[in-house]
Amino acid sequence: MSIQSTIEAAASTLPPSLSRIAKAVRENPSVVIDKTINELADECRTSVASVVRFCRAIGFSGYAPLRMALATELGKEAAQFSARGAFGSEISDDDTLQEAVSKLASLELLAIEETVARLDFDVLEASIDMIDGAERILLYGIGASQFVAEDLAHKLLRVGRNAHVLADPHEAVAASVLQTAPTVAIGFSHAGSTIETLRFLETARAHGAGTIAVTSAKDSPLARAADHALFTEVRESSFRAGAMVSRIAQLTLVDCLFIGVAKRRFSETVDALQRTHDAMRALRD
């Protein structure tokens, strides 16, 4: 547990004098680093002895150890802050190439991080079950999402699953109607409102297929139309960066699905990957 939250937790049980110190530290943790124990005591209108008591109360042996620990923790926070880099800022014409690239990278990093952080593992697990139990896996996406669908299909094919990317709306609907075996349909749409993808999932569902949506919009028609919905977390202020950041997040979800499916049949999968890998190498040499 972090020092800050430890202080927070202890604050209520602290006597007045120590409580004042806690308040000062919570409001501005860097005072501990900048000021000596005497200065801090003065600032809180109390004695140095009480500051030492405060240190003990929150689990440190004295002022120096608290100082070090807090310095380390502040460093961590600073790192996390700076790692987020140029934040929320739109990529603009004025940016140098370096700036633009670093802004974009920040957005992509953030997208992966948040997508994974907010991933609902129950939904993921259920989706993986569905894919694992299916004889036929139908994938559909339009525009940038099409490549994502193709990417997943390619991965699944390489581990011996029957995955098909449907090229156009007609084929998509046709295939989703003709279901001879347990089928799962996966629709990709960033905005979640692409009409073709929505129809595809609806049709597939109407004919008994399991349905999975991959989108960024939690309250979208696509998400509602699917049995399970997996969400990307993308911060974008306009469509400009969207096609870049959103597909990275979608691919991250694809990887999560793939890993899950692969894990179900670990040795088979590894074996299959090895064989396709070897086969491709053989072609090459």
Added chain:
Amino acid sequence: MSIQSTIEAAASTLPPSLSRIAKAVRENPSVVIDKTINELADECRTSVASVVRFCRAIGFSGYAPLRMALATELGKEAAQFSARGAFGSEISDDDTLQEAVSKLASLELLAIEETVARLDFDVLEASIDMIDGAERILLYGIGASQFVAEDLAHKLLRVGRNAHVLADPHEAVAASVLQTAPTVAIGFSHAGSTIETLRFLETARAHGAGTIAVTSAKDSPLARAADHALFTEVRESSFRAGAMVSRIAQLTLVDCLFIGVAKRRFSETVDALQRTHDAMRALRD
């Protein structure tokens, strides 16, 4: 500049006694945090006065400030380390789904970060120049790299550039031979040894096209065959995660290229994106 590198830089000009301190600190920076100035002096078989001199020599006013600064810096490093999570560890059968997903996400985050960090902006700029000046942009990749090529082609098409993904080796070679206008050929290959992609770039180059390679292998035939080579930085111990992490890194480079090209003609690009966006929406409604 970081403290550690400051010490590194100063180390050579330091007298023996201070140099011992520098060595101790470099080897294990946390000694400064854990030990008092006396203990550190003893450990380095020197006097406390010399430790103070050392602090001054590297730009601090005394031991305490160095301590705080170093604690903060170590905190940052720790944060970076922990943020990267389960590191270098292979995704294995024993992992829970959560563990596997978090390992994968770590690898992907790291890939984007390092790819951008080690990106050679001169090469990027030159590549962008080449694409910007070309009338025809030919792209080629096989397997997972194919989707990357398609992704870039799609983006370039949407801003009005003539980008073509070549479907097979024959078409690739044929197209690269028939060059009526300034042409640039971009080849994608993670390992950098895919023979078809190599032939494609070689043929295109032989017929006067500019060539760009996107690969992870710095010392690969593909990198050598191209005018400009952009490198992905991917840490992977086996092919298992490779197809996932490497394509994320490749897409990051694709985005860098696209941003660069888009910036050259900012208003046109934004306009084009807006119009294609509107057109697609019109189709939908």
Added chain:
DNA sequence: AGACTCAACGAAAAGAATTTACACCGGACC
């Protein structure tokens, strides 16, 4: 060679900061 200079160094004094010891206050409980 001898005297000088000067950087390097440590011992120890001086100065701060931190910790401990102790005494005081005020309320709760016999």
Added chain:
DNA sequence: GGTCCGGTGTAAATTCTTTTCGTTGAGTCT
């Protein structure tokens, strides 16, 4: 009313840090 006890500050003791100053030894000039 007396006693106990948590909460508190003062001041002494301790520990840590900084400064001062003298010693050493290597290099240099006479």
